[in-house]
Amino acid sequence: xxxxxxxxxxxxxxxxxxxxxxxxxxxxxxxxxxxxxxxxxxxxxxxxxxxxxxxxxxxxxxxxxxxxxxxxxxxxxxxxxxxxxxxxxxxxxxxxxxxxxxxxxxxxxxxxxxxxxxxxxxxxxxxxxxxxxxxxxxxxxxxxxxxxxxxxxxxxxxxxxxxxxxxxxxxxxxxxxxxxxxxxxxxxxxxxxxxxxxxxxxxxxxxxxxxxxxxxxxxxxxxxxxxxxxxxxxxxxxxxxxxxxxxxxxxxxxxxxxxxxxxxxxxxxxxxxxxxxxx
Amino acid sequence: xxxxxxxxxxxxxxxxxxxxxxxxxxxxxxxxxxxxxxxxxxxxxxxxxxxxxxxxxxxxxxxxxxxxxxxxxxxxxxxxxxxxxxxxxxxxxxxxxxxxxxxxxxxxxxxxxxxxxxxxxxxxxxxxxxxxxxxxxxxxxxxxxxxxxxxxxxxxxxxxxxxxxxxxxxxxxxx
Numbered sequence: 114x115x116x117x118x119x120x121x122x123x124x125x126x127x128x129x130x131x132x133x134x135x136x137x138x139x140x141x142x143x144x145x146x147x148x149x150x151x152x153x154x155x156x157x158x159x160x161x162x163x164x165x166x167x168x169x170x171x172x173x174x175x176x177x178x179x180x181x182x183x184x185x186x187x188x189x190x191x192x193x194x195x196x197x198x199x200x201x202x203x204x205x206x207x208x209x210x211x212x213x214x215x216x217x218x219x220x221x222x223x224x225x226x227x228x229x230x231x232x233x234x235x236x237x238x239x240x241x242x243x244x245x246x247x248x249x250x251x252x253x254x255x256x257x258x259x260x261x262x263x264x265x266x267x268x269x270x271x272x273x274x275x276x277x278x279x280x281x282x283x284x285x286x287x288x289x290x291x292x293x294x295x296x297x298x299x300x301x302x303x304x305x306x307x308x309x310x311x312x313x314x315x316x317x318x319x320x321x322x323x324x325x326x327x328x329x330x331x332x333x334x335x336x337x338x339x340x341x342x343x344x345x346x347x348x349x350x351x352x353x354x355x356x357x358x359x360x361x362x363x364x365x366x367x368x369x370x371x372x373x374x375x376x377x378x379x380x381x382x383x384x385x386x387x388x389x390x391x392x
Numbered sequence: 393x394x395x396x397x398x399x400x401x402x403x404x405x406x407x408x409x410x411x412x413x414x415x416x417x418x419x420x421x422x423x424x425x426x427x428x429x430x431x432x433x434x435x436x437x438x439x440x441x442x443x444x445x446x447x448x449x450x451x452x453x454x455x456x457x458x459x460x461x462x463x464x465x466x467x468x469x470x471x472x473x474x475x476x477x478x479x480x481x482x483x484x485x486x487x488x489x490x491x492x493x494x495x496x497x498x499x500x501x502x503x504x505x506x507x508x509x510x511x512x513x514x515x516x517x518x519x520x521x522x523x524x525x526x527x528x529x530x531x532x533x534x535x536x537x538x539x540x541x542x543x544x545x546x547x548x549x550x551x552x553x554x555x556x557x558x559x560x561x562x563x564x565x566x567x
Contacts, residue, residue: 145488145490145498145500145503146498147497147498148492148496148497148498149492149496149498149523149525150496151463151492151494151496151523154461154463155461156460156461156462156463156525157456157460157461157462157463158462158463158465159452159454159462159463159464159465161452161464162465162466163448163450163451163452163466163564164450164467165467165469166448168446169469169472169566170469172471172472172566172567173469173470173471173472176471177471261446264446265446265449268448268449268450269449271449272449272450275450313470313471316470316518316519317469317470317471317519318519319518319519319520320467320519321521322465322467322520322521323467360494360520
């Protein structure tokens with residue numbers, strides 16, 4: 114008796130809850146148009162592009178299957194032998210990207226090595242005082258195996274360096290830090306996808322907007338670095354990537370192999386030594 | 393003659409030093425002001441961090457005329473879940489935020505809009521560039537009420553004197 118009377122009550126309660134939730138959802142969405150004419154937007158389009166950090170893609174790859182992230186780590190043997198700030202900025206970004214790979218692998222030793230290299234590189238860039246607290250934070254969090262904090266400190270490191278560069282009117286360098294990180298992340302993603310291809314994984318590389326943004330940034334560079342062989346090679350590489358990634362088509366296994374080869378060639382310009390290139 | 397030249401040089405040096413200091417102060421004040429909108433957006437994000445969302449350090453911010461929509465382009469990945477949170481610190485101002493795909497279809501699954509902050513949740517069906525639309529509103533009556541509640545006299549303190557734009561900040565998190 115109690116049971117039969119409690120069923121309709123619970124259903125009523127559930128329906129009432131759903132109705133309240135639905136009405137609050139509708140209220141919150143009341144002013145949202147169903148469609149937006151993006152070709153004729155009646156407002157202001159914000160110029161700033163926030164480049165996703167590699168771990169945003171890594172987390173999806175992890176959901177699609179177990180990966181041996183440790184095999185993806187490739188910390189350069191030697192520190193950069195250049196004083197060219199554009200190359201140092203690219204390398205800095207890639208090292209932060211390397212840190213994200215090491216976090217996925219939960220490799221304390223490699224994370225701490227990245228933390229030290231990041232600090233050394235920031236000294237070459239004249240930004241050591243801004244980076245030191247984050248670098249120490251990376252090392253400390255890795256020691257505690259606090260992976261979430263390591264990720265946050267890596268993101269903080271990149272952001273601090275970019276903001277400091279922008280304050281010093283080094284916007285070009287700030288963009289190169291993002292490009293270096295994106296490129297390192299993209300390369301390791303192509304390596305893993307080429308080992309076990311699926312359309313779902315390949316779709317993660319559908320980023321024509323970001324490639325176009327990086328191409329525009331390199332094209333708008335005005336300093337002497339623009340004509341350096343490394344920057345010219347990276348510009349060419351981005352143009353090749355853009356040729357493979359088109360918004361409308363599925364990225365095939367052949368495309369993935371091509372993207373892997375292109376991104377590797379680009380990283381060899383400033384990050385990987387030729388020894389790593391052979392691996 | 394030499395003394396006069398030296399004092400002129402000293403004057404120019406002090407004047408340029410003062411000008412630089414004023415510029416830095418203004419820039420610092422403006423930076424702090426913009427950061428307050430980001431702080432409010434981050435405040436809105438706090439409960440979601442406990443649910444496993446990782447909030448990015450990088451963000452968008454600036455000044456905008458009320459009712460003039462802003463459009464931010466951003467790359468999203470299918471397989472992740474996202475929240476975008478917007479905030480404004482201007483008294484009497486409020487914000488709304490929603491997300492559209494590259495065809496212009498609204499894709500927000502859940503949203504809220506409270507006085508100084510708002511949020512929208514997205515589960516992208518495709519890895520692509522998405523468009524985040526943010527609109528700020530300004531209500532002078534609300535601004536006056538807020539000022540009264542805070543115990544300030546708008547005319548005397550300069551609070552509530554609306555200067556055509558309000559600040560805004562936008563952050564996002566993923567899991």
